[in-house]
Amino acid sequence: MSAMKTHASEWAGLRGARRFLFCSEDNAVAAQLAQALGEEGLLMQETPAPQELARRVAEISPSLVFVDFTPSADEPGKLAAAADLVRLLAQAAPEVARVAVGRLSQPEGAVAALRAGVSDFVDPAAAPEETRQVARRLMAAPRGNDAGQAGRSLLLLGARPGVGTSTLAVHLAGIVQGRLQQAHGAHAGARAGKAAEPGEGLPLAARVAVADLGWPVGDCQLYLNIKGDFHFAEAARNLKRLDATLLGSVLPRSASGLSVLALPRDVEQMREVSLADSLLVFERLRQHCGAVLTDAGGFSNAKFIAALARVSQYVWLVTDQSVGALVSLAGLLQDLERLHVERARLGLVVNRYDERYGMTAQQIAERFGLALVGTLPERTLALMTCTNQGRLLHEEAERDIYVRGVQALADRLCAEAHAARAGWLASWLQGMPRWPAAH
Template structure:
């Protein structure tokens, strides 16, 4: 290797407990071709890969020290992927990459490729890109109308900001229905992003999006279990982070389950919109979810805002009673307009088009104006596929998939 090649190499420090694991990971690092290993036992330098051991608190404290250490450019954390608390703590601590332990060759190579991209000529290793707002909409149980709120809020935000100002991420793998609500045929899903993390950039992301007539860009959820396997927490974080840089407003249609993907996306959210109905089972579900947020990360609970959907002025349980039970105010009320909402869904049209004079449509427009004030688009409209310029009847294929058990 000549001097120029040596100078171009990036240093990696391995802080792994097991010598055999250190040797195996070291071989993978050197096989990449752009990295060299720092001497064992020396001061950490360059990219540091830290394994989280049994003493998690000590490991996170060490990670914090490493991030401020001179000569350290980035810190990767390797830890068991099935530990949601660990994932959340890592994200809050500002870890640059999270790698499930034991490290898989393809995951390590993709992370090293992303490191090289961030370390491009003249770039800051931790660039401060403009941040859009991520609004995560979810319900404590199925049937609250969370997807109706997410889709229509996103459409209204797109109309406020203009084409290319708003993205809708359907985050319900194998259960996604957002394209059905807009009569969109989405040939690609964000599972493709999970399979191509090393090349994930704005251009690649645009190729996965489908533009609705309102100007809203939609990223569909995987419809098969095989594709859902590629839409894991690492992919979720990468997709959310990139969408935040591309759009002033990102609306996430989240499900009622707190799995690894949901936790990764919730940690990225600026606002968490909890959609509920005034029934005792639903309110109990809200309490359980708020308690779960508080246990995982108090900051999550602090970002929750409540929306009462299908609100009736005369109901057995009133808003004041719900607020007393939940210990927090209701931010918005969407009037009950079930017929208009169902007609809009069955037509594949936003409420503002299917029933523009309905009270629900007006309330959703006000909610969008509150959450996502008008802002100019940050990126050009997705282009290239002829199908994005032509209206295509997508509901038949999507509905067939749902009836066959791929979605619900």
């Protein structure tokens, strides 16, 4: 265990100050983190031995724990050790939020942190103001198991192209966006004493972002009738500038505030985007937006899909009852398991469902060892009629049986959040159980 060091401009406030614990041996990084945090609290630097971790965290009683994920050529095992420490912290002090500290110029640290289950990443040297914003947000979040660590993200994976993944994605995103908009409007109106303007001016924290990564390219953006030139490869090229201000101004969005980040039409541009940068784009969206819903139906990069699955809060596989889709579902599950995505984390949505087709949804779920999340009925004619008119079905027929099915899925995402949190943020996913730590 390293000696305790305290980084603060004033020692006198130790007794009453908020305490932050930074688990690191690197004094230079600690000094940068302390400077970035400023007067938010007192940074205490220590790396407790595993057997003493729970006792030391209880004695220090930190508001947040920062873990050092800055790669070092002199310490080849540093990132693995940091990931092990995160998992120990999750067991020893699950109520204390954990934040990874790294370098945007060294994305391997961020990737290691994401794989270890850390949802928040800061670079105090490059983005001190963002470091303070992350600290304030996590300290303001209600405390509970894994407080401040909710992923606020859903990954939809189609068993094969054509099973309705993109259609589900845009309807689910639209319904959740309506709830966020309504709740934010009530919250803002209560503070201002008047109703808030719908859609326009919504902060990112009250907006759903759709990561439109499905195939064919841009289907979600097309269904939502949203135009824009800013795409996923552009976001990856601008990672260092990808803060709330930039995202708020460049993300294409609907009148309700729903945002979309699609693949470039020239998919060759994606060859220049690394896996690490792709994951960091996803993390930036999750860090700043109220919710991130990723449509990856038909996306061909299995390693990226598996990495997204490991860091998303929810992963739902979408299929129908056809033989082709079920065979493809079996292959998809094999690919995910080969890439270390635990089947226990996956849920199943059966689309175009009709018991007369043969196997019931529950039988399909049991056959593949998946939890059944929900079913959606066959409504191709109604859905196509609306999309051809530039509208979504839930905007035209709120009580349609397909829309009611999607609303039930939205209820499933939001239910525990409503019970766990007060204010408009209750309309999303805080408090849901996270995925188990990898071993």
